[in-house]
Amino acid sequence: MIGPSHLHNHSEAVVSTQSTGTVTEAQAPAKVAPIQEVTDSCGRVEILSHLKLYDRTIPPTQSLSFTSSKIHPAFVKLGVQMARDIVVGSNARCAALICAVKTFISDYKCPKSKEIRSHLNVALKPCFTYLAQCRMMAVSMENFIKHTKVQVAKISPDLTESVAKEELQQSCDNFFRENIYLAGKSITEKAVERVVDGDTILIYKKSQLILHILLEAKARNKNFRVMVVDSRPDLSGVQSCERLTAAGIPCSYVYINSCTYVMKKVTKVMLAADALLANGYVLGPVGTALIGLISSTYNKPVIVCCETYKFSERVQTDSILYNELADPDSMLKTLNEEDTPVSNWRDCPNTRLVNLVYDTTPPALVSIVITEIAELPCTSAPVVLRRGAVKM
């Protein structure tokens, strides 16, 4: 479970490796050289050509120089961590971003002629642009950035710089505490009620929140089994199995192809979401929609757990309009390091590999969404968004 101490440790780790970088006087928003995008049409699928595909053979930091970069080293490091899949998961990425922003704020010195509340946003912009170019931003990160911009703009001009910086860091901490840590605890409380003795719960891949719920249920001496469904190419379900067996929860493990084979024995399905869209669609790791479809066909309840800060105003009806393309070469990874027949796909003009990251599940396939404020149907997403907008 990501707790405040986790946040502290991460920020320490980030601080220790960088120098005392200070953001110098900024001119007009600097143009950061973009990460190399694959622009030729070879190897691109036409219906997905609106999605960016990055050339991963070139390190993201290649275009940055040591001296005059506008990007704080904390963000440089974070960008590389995101691009290399070292930091994964919507909550973890948002928490890492919060740490990086806090570090930035503590190192920030406002130039004499400018006000902090107008200048800080301008100074942060190239950092966020750089991050987006390393890896597409998750909805959780985007929502935090929106929140930060509003907080910065709200700073009273009477405050001194150090007090303002402290306030901003405090608001970052509050964001983390309320929206990730406490929300997670609240969701866990509600979701654990749903786990009864004798259940077989199906989970998909690895989600920090779902694992926390299951471990908490086990801690409360509930008697249940878990069916872990995994899929290529990242196979993160193995880590779920490890965590669950270490806690003594009996597990089964299948690939997503066998989901129909095992679905008869399952009593509940618990899924995590990367975002909830305003029209009720659930954005999750690719494969979530298939599991939702199979579960609703076999009449198993589908429980989606999602913190409210991940609710997005975006609307979409299919999975292709807004998506992320991950590294296609990771699809070539086999367990025994063999070559597959398409290993030389870059030499064949007719072969393309597509590694989608997200997919959207229609609200009809989801039974309930558990958030920290209430247990809702998917279609209540715009109500929550409005409530959040009013609060801000």
Added chain:
Amino acid sequence: MDPFLLKKITRDTKSQLEEFALYLSENKNERRSYVSVVKTINVFRDLICTAEWVTGRELIKIVKCYCKYLPLSQSNETDVSNVVRRILKIIREESVGPEATNSADGISAFFKTDIKPCNLGRSDLQDNILNSIVELLAELDTSKSNIVNMALEHIHSNERILTYGHSNTIRDFLLYGRKARDFEVIVCESGPSLKGHKMAAELSEGGIKTTVIADSAAFAIIHAVNKVIIGTHTIMADGALRATNGVHQVAMAAKFFSVPVIVCAPLYKLSPTHLCSYDPDAFNKVIGPEKMLNFSNANLHSKVLISNPDFDYVPSDLIELFITNTGGHAPSYLYRIISELYHPEDYDLDNMCVEDVEDEMAT
């Protein structure tokens, strides 16, 4: 071996039959069904020529006795059982004689379960049976090309077709279509065996723009696809499929978005059996999980139950069309084809007909 059977067959035939039984129990996963079907016909052709029999009924009894020694009850062997049923039907038809088969229309022939003796001697009967078997072989030879030649009736230009895993029939079907039309194929990689990769390599060599996606992305991409064309291992009697693991959910996603699912398969894959249970013994086959989880995760292997089923049951309401060597058929029409291909008494190969049981009781 059964003493009755031993009496009737020569030693050479016996050793050949034992070799065949051994062949069937090995190499299950890599064996092509067409190859085993041709081998089956040759083995039974030899059996018909060399065994000791006088009437058609005796021959049927010998064939059925022999089938008890083949591992036909395993779910992988439906193509072999279907061919044996075809051979039995040929024997029955030839024994009844030409007038009976010509005069009877389809429905009453379906209900005729007895074999009226006719006046043909063994050599004439054997000749007729062997001629029919040669025709059967010719039909099997051309079954794939008949299916493949229908490609242009089912693929239009600039289409996006989704397929799953690897199938020789589908590959040839799509490559034939490529000769006249330009279209794109999306292949699901079909983990953990990753047969889809092989299919993609073969298709792109043939000039088709192929995209490989993970199985989990099937729902995400299927709304942008025009049709789903898949092969299958077996077609069940009600039009359901026993196909590669993972096809069921692709068919469900296709139904959700109203994308038609087309199955191309030759008729020797059509089996007159129904699904009675989802158990691994009755329907499915579970294979080793070494492709799913590394041996370096050995600490997990002992604590986690890992399942790697080989087949998937796809109900017939998810399938739009079957393309077979006799043309395109709706799933609801397959019962009629079964009645033409197989005799009701052969649906269960272990079943002896009433007169044989009486004979056995008398001796």
